Amino acid sequence: MLAIGDELLSGRTKDKNIGVLAETLTACGIDLKEVRIVGDEPQMIADTLNTLRRSYDLVFTSGGIGPTHDDITADAVAAAFGLPISEHPQAVALLSAHYEQRGLEFTPARRRMTRTPQGASLIDNPVSVAPGFRIDNVFVMAGVPAIFQAMLQNVLPDLPAGQAISSVSIPCPFGEGDIGDPLAAIQSRHPAVSIGSYPSFQRERYSTELVLRSRDEAALAAAARDVEAMLAALAARS
Amino acid sequence: MLAIGDELLSGRTKDKNIGVLAETLTACGIDLKEVRIVGDEPQMIADTLNTLRRSYDLVFTSGGIGPTHDDITADAVAAAFGLPISEHPQAVALLSAHYEQRGLEFTPARRRMTRTPQGASLIDNPVSVAPGFRIDNVFVMAGVPAIFQAMLQNVLPDLPAGQAISSVSIPCPFGEGDIGDPLAAIQSRHPAVSIGSYPSFQRERYSTELVLRSRDEAALAAAARDVEAMLAALAARS
Numbered sequence: 289m290l291a292i293g294d295e296l297l298s299g300r301t302k303d304k305n306i307g308v309l310a311e312t313l314t315a316c317g318i319d320l321k322e323v324r325i326v327g328d329e330p331q332m333i334a335d336t337l338n339t340l341r342r343s344y345d346l347v348f349t350s351g352g353i354g355p356t357h358d359d360i361t362a363d364a365v366a367a368a369f370g371l372p373i374s375e376h377p378q379a380v381a382l383l384s385a386h387y388e389q390r391g392l393e394f395t396p397a398r399r400r401m402t403r404t405p406q407g408a409s410l411i412d413n414p415v416s417v418a419p420g421f422r423i424d425n426v427f428v429m430a431g432v433p434a435i436f437q438a439m440l441q442n443v444l445p446d447l448p449a450g451q452a453i454s455s456v457s458i459p460c461p462f463g464e465g466d467i468g469d470p471l472a473a474i475q476s477r478h479p480a481v482s483i484g485s486y487p488s489f490q491r492e493r494y495s496t497e498l499v500l501r502s503r504d505e506a507a508l509a510a511a512a513r514d515v516e517a518m519l520a521a522l523a524a525r526s
Numbered sequence: 527m528l529a530i531g532d533e534l535l536s537g538r539t540k541d542k543n544i545g546v547l548a549e550t551l552t553a554c555g556i557d558l559k560e561v562r563i564v565g566d567e568p569q570m571i572a573d574t575l576n577t578l579r580r581s582y583d584l585v586f587t588s589g590g591i592g593p594t595h596d597d598i599t600a601d602a603v604a605a606a607f608g609l610p611i612s613e614h615p616q617a618v619a620l621l622s623a624h625y626e627q628r629g630l631e632f633t634p635a636r637r638r639m640t641r642t643p644q645g646a647s648l649i650d651n652p653v654s655v656a657p658g659f660r661i662d663n664v665f666v667m668a669g670v671p672a673i674f675q676a677m678l679q680n681v682l683p684d685l686p687a688g689q690a691i692s693s694v695s696i697p698c699p700f701g702e703g704d705i706g707d708p709l710a711a712i713q714s715r716h717p718a719v720s721i722g723s724y725p726s727f728q729r730e731r732y733s734t735e736l737v738l739r740s741r742d743e744a745a746l747a748a749a750a751r752d753v754e755a756m757l758a759a760l761a762a763r764s
Contacts, residue, residue, distance in 0.1 A: 297559065306534075307537055307541070310536060312537070322562065322563065322570075328722075354706075356702050398706070465630065466630075468638065469633055472595035486538070487670060488670075489670065
């Protein structure tokens with residue numbers, strides 16, 4: 289994923305799209321491998337996009353597709369692909385009808401939102417009409433969270449089916465320091481399972497959530513049994 | 527910044543550290559230029575860190591410095607620098623005293639948290655003692671938000687003084703489509719000022735927050751006057 293916007297780097301806006309994309313892809317069995325956040329700099333956006341689209345099967349971008357001068361994502365994406373950019377006829381039709389209906393002028397600024405690299409297909413925006421677009425393996429979507437989420441729902445049917453990842457979450461009353469050694473042993477016995485350990489610290493006490501994830505149900509169940517046995521042994525000792 | 531952890535990419539955990547670092551650096555006059563999020567993969571962490579530490583003056587990492595098998599940041603940082611890793615005597619002293627006081631065993635897992643690349647200096651952790659560390663221009667800090675924030679406060683005095691960025695936020699009752707064209711003209715007249723436009727959509731209506739940022743107070747004031755004049759002209763017209 290590539291999240292775009294000076295406001296994310298200045299702290300003015302706290303990103304909400306990364307977590308949503310991560311959750312949604314995980315539910316679809318698609319692994320999110322890397323996220324980058326960059327500012328409103330055309331060359332930086334284009335270079336980063338080129339790196340990501342060549343490294344990964346799919347890339348999702350957020351931000352920078354509105355009508356103002358700081359919305360430069362479409363141009364940067366076109367530059368990254370070395371493609372010309374122009375008004376997409378279908379986007380022009382959608383937006384001109386939308387503004388006419390609302391009695392608003394179809395200003396040059398608003399027309400900016402119809403510009404896509406040559407060959408792009410549109411991503412529907414049920415919230416505010418101005419579309420995102422897909423070009424090759426890159427999905428270009430809005431930064432406003434409600435719109436990003438709606439666009440993401442619209443592209444899900446186009447994504448390749450992943451193999452769902454199953455997960456088991458096991459609450460653990462011990463801190464990470466108590467379980468670290470036996471847990472490492474369990475992890476090395478179950479290489480097909482990814483075991484994560486997430487501490488929390490409340491009322492001066494540590495506890496931990498253990499999350500086991502795998503695409504292999506049998507391996508997952510076996511690892512979960514070992515973790516439960518470890519916790520029972522620790523409880524008996526304490 | 528480099529945020530590390532499978533849990534950020536699976537959506538299990540929603541990052542809270544990026545926004546805090548962004549806000550804090552901005553307040554110090556330091557520009558955050560790029561953020562990357564990667565999973566618990568040693569080579570990926572090391573390669574990404576090498577790219578970032580060579581591209582930027584300072585790099586901050588979050589995550590992966592606890593006592594469990596998935597806490598591999600210290601090793602990955604050592605590998606990135608090509609440095610040996612070993613128990614930091616000061617960290618061993620801190621943690622052994624801490625666990626002794628609490629009547630807890632200083633397990634091998636807990637000892638893992640004392641390991642730093644050769645030449646690293648420690649970053650105090652007032653929340654749960656186990657320290658972060660600095661090596662060269664890289665600050666390695668915890669992923670748990672309360673600890674990340676405490677460590678960040680502790681390293682602020684060591685950061686080079688930036689020139690503070692001033693900002694003016696101007697609420698705007700018009701949507702981006704109405705202001706896009708005149709705002710672009712204002713931006714091009716005031717190159718020393720960065721003008722951001724952030725739409726919101728509530729009760730079926732758009733409004734926009736305009737944020738002007740600059741290190742030049744006079745330029746900022748001049749641009750703000752132009753924006754106010756633009757808004758007054760639009761209000762008179764509507």
